[in-house]
Structures are given as structure tokens and as C-alpha cells.
Amino acid sequence: MIPFSILDLSPIVEGGDAAQSFRNTLDLARHAERWGYQRFWLAEHHGMPGIASAATAVLIGHVAGGTSTIRVGAGGIMLPNHSPLVIAEQFGTLESLYPGRIDLGLGRAPGSDQLTARALRRNLASDADQFPRDVIELMDYFAATQRHAVRAVPGAGLNVPIWILGSSLFGAQLAANLGLPYAFASHFAPAQMMQALALYRATFRPSARLEKPYVMLGFNVFAADSEAEAQFLATSMQQAFVSLRSGHPKRLPPPENGYMDRIGPPERALLDQVLSCSAIGSSDTVKLKLEAFIEQTGADELMITSQIFDHSARLRSYEIVANLHAALG
Known part of the structure; x- marks a missing residue:
């Protein structure tokens, strides 16, 4: 049977608060570890009254620190909200603290509305090429031999698995071109799922990170x-x-x-x-x-x-x- 994993949005319920959500998230992760789930992912959303995982890297550290073996990661980090160097440092830190247990899934949506996106100080100018460039830059910060003069410390030389997340053909094509595993958001945006899977598998290029296509579906x-x-x-x-x-x-x-x-x-x-x-x-x-x-x-x-x-x-x-x-x- 294929592996099963968990995506937790750390829901804030009516009558509850974020502190309770975080306690529930860690409790779920500990149960998931005992039950044999492969990985436990948290997602970056901003300005959402019912989702507590905005500071995703911080919450990943909380969950990883409260568990022992289950992989913990981001499903995902919305890379347009951040400098690739900052994400490399954050996940380099997590990988250094919890070696062999950290995943980094990357998405290109803001995970917020336009007003919240401006508050995050994103560059809101439309640039279809920026996300692929940011992914490549981030990957380079983890490389043992880098092309950039700036180094991610910690980060450089660490093996942090990178995934491309998506709900359209764009993410499928990028994951295939870079030879990365692909996670499709079929749990809330299934319309293009089968097309995206076919495109990813047909155009996948083997890489040092991944020899053949690998698809995870919500x-x-x-x-x-x-x-x-x-x-x-x-x-x-x-x-x-x-x-x-x-x-x-x-x-x-x-x-x-x-x-x-x-x-x-x-x-x-x-x-x-x-x-x-x-x-x-x-x-x-x-x-x-x-x-x-x-x-x-x-x-x-x-x-x-x-x-x-x-x-x-x-x-x-x-x-x-x-x-x-x-x-x-």
C-alpha cells in the first residue's frame, strides 16, 4: 500500500483560539507517528480566521520537537511571500535540529488576499518567471557547491527534500522540468488533477534529487x-x-x-x-x-x-x- 500522510491546517474552531489549535496539532502529530503515517505537513495561510499555521516554520519546529520519527514539513511555504535566502536559513535550521525529518513544499500562491499580501510586503507585480527563479535560487542555497556568493548558514550542503505544490498545469510542468516530487492540491482544487498528473509524468526529467516521477495527492x-x-x-x-x-x-x-x-x-x-x-x-x-x-x-x-x-x-x-x-x- 502506498504511504499515507497528513496535512493539518491547525484549525481554529469557533469558541477556540490559536493556542488550543497548536496543542491539538501536536497531539494529532504524536498520534500520527504512532499510527504509522509517513509525514505531517502544515500550510502557510495568512489572515484566515480559521487557520493558525501562518508562521509555518515555527510550527514545524514545535511539531518536530514534540515527535521523534515522523517527517514534518511545509505543505507548503508560499515562496512569493519570502526571500529564498530566508527560507533556506529557516529550513536549514530545522534540518540541523531534526536531521532527516524535514520536508519543504513550495507554492506560488500568496496564501492570502491582496490586502494581506501587501502587508506581507510581497512584490505584487505579475511575473510568471519569478517563482521558478526563486525555486532555483533556493535550491542553490542548499547545494554543497553554490553559484551565489551569499551562503545560507545553516542551509548550505544540507539535504532538505523540496517539493513543488500546485493545483494547475504550471506547477506540474515546473516540478517535471526540475526533477522534483509533485504534490497536487486535489483536496480543494481537483479540476485539473488528471491533466496535471499526465503532464508531470510525461515530461519529467530525472535529477540528482529524484530519478522518476513521484506524485502525492491531497x-x-x-x-x-x-x-x-x-x-x-x-x-x-x-x-x-x-x-x-x-x-x-x-x-x-x-x-x-x-x-x-x-x-x-x-x-x-x-x-x-x-x-x-x-x-x-x-x-x-x-x-x-x-x-x-x-x-x-x-x-x-x-x-x-x-x-x-x-x-x-x-x-x-x-x-x-x-x-x-x-x-x-
Whole structure:
């Protein structure tokens, strides 16, 4: 069976705060380590009331320091927000503290709205070539022999695995050209998934970092001990996504009975489309959905995400998936 990993957005729930989110994130990571998950990733988002992982490198250090063996990383760092040198130093520091356990996934979206992007002091001028150049510059800072006069200390000579993240053909082509592993955001933007996978695999160029294509796909799971409970738990994510797409992001709300019956056709169509790469149900249902998705895509690894309001229910969802993974072998 292919490896399963976890993407945690460190959700801030209604009635909660960031401190509680961080405690829950570390608790989930410790469970994930015991359950045999391959890696535990956190994502950079800014100005989002329901996501606590804005200072992604800091939170990665917190999780890595509270675990022992599981790989911990960024899924991802939004590189246009940062100097490549700063990211090299941050992840060089993390790799020096937790050798052999740190991953660096890179995305080109700002992870924020335009006002927040300006507050981050990004260069908002459109330049399609800047992200590839920044990725190459960042990779060079990790090289033992560098082309730049400036050195990343720590960073130079360290083997930090770099991934390209994306939800379009752009990221697939860049990952293929650079010979890097590719993570596709199918858990919220699945429209171009199959095209992107085909392009990445067809145009992949082997590199010193990776000999053959390697694809990790995002997949939502809302697993519970009954179908009804799983459907109920999923309504928190459904509410949050509708609010986000309508321009009113909020903290992760508690689940609501009958939510899908009360929304209109446009909202239902939105959820059907963006959450098409999902499994909602008991163990048997989730097993069938996972197997079908892996067969359809040929994924090399799945990145499981479960945006569930109640922390104990979220743990149970991941535990069910881990039990399925162990059983499928």
C-alpha cells in the first residue's frame, strides 16, 4: 500500500483560539507517528480566521520537537511571500535540529488576499518567471557547491527534500522540468488533477534529487463509526468552504444536522466540485473511496486532511484511515 500522510491546517474552531489549535496539532502529530503515517505537513495561510499555521516554520519546529520519527514539513511555504535566502536559513535550521525529518513544499500562491499580501510586503507585480527563479535560487542555497556568493548558514550542503505544490498545469510542468516530487492540491482544487498528473509524468526529467516521477495527492477524509456521524462531521468543512468562497472566511464552525439540505443549488454544486476528492462515511465506505482514488490516479502517496470540529472525532477519523492502511498493507 502506498504511504499515507497528513496535512493539518491547525484549525481554529469557533469558541477556540490559536493556542488550543497548536496543542491539538501536536497531539494529532504524536498520534500520527504512532499510527504509522509517513509525514505531517502544515500550510502557510495568512489572515484566515480559521487557520493558525501562518508562521509555518515555527510550527514545524514545535511539531518536530514534540515527535521523534515522523517527517514534518511545509505543505507548503508560499515562496512569493519570502526571500529564498530566508527560507533556506529557516529550513536549514530545522534540518540541523531534526536531521532527516524535514520536508519543504513550495507554492506560488500568496496564501492570502491582496490586502494581506501587501502587508506581507510581497512584490505584487505579475511575473510568471519569478517563482521558478526563486525555486532555483533556493535550491542553490542548499547545494554543497553554490553559484551565489551569499551562503545560507545553516542551509548550505544540507539535504532538505523540496517539493513543488500546485493545483494547475504550471506547477506540474515546473516540478517535471526540475526533477522534483509533485504534490497536487486535489483536496480543494481537483479540476485539473488528471491533466496535471499526465503532464508531470510525461515530461519529467530525472535529477540528482529524484530519478522518476513521484506524485502525492491531497484527499479529504471524514471517517466515523457510522455513516450518519461521518456525514454530520463533514458539515463543518462544508460550511467553512462555502463561507470562504463567498468572501467571508471564518473559524471552523461546529457541525450542523441537515446542512446540505438547507443550502441552495449553487452552493451544493460548488461543494460537489471542489470536494470531489473526498471520502465521507464509515470504514467500509472510506476504504472503497480510497482504493478507487488510488487506482484512478496512480498516486505514489496520499496526503489526508480531515477538517473536523471536535478534536477527538478528528483523531478517530485519522485512526480509522490508519487502520485501513495497515489492513491493506
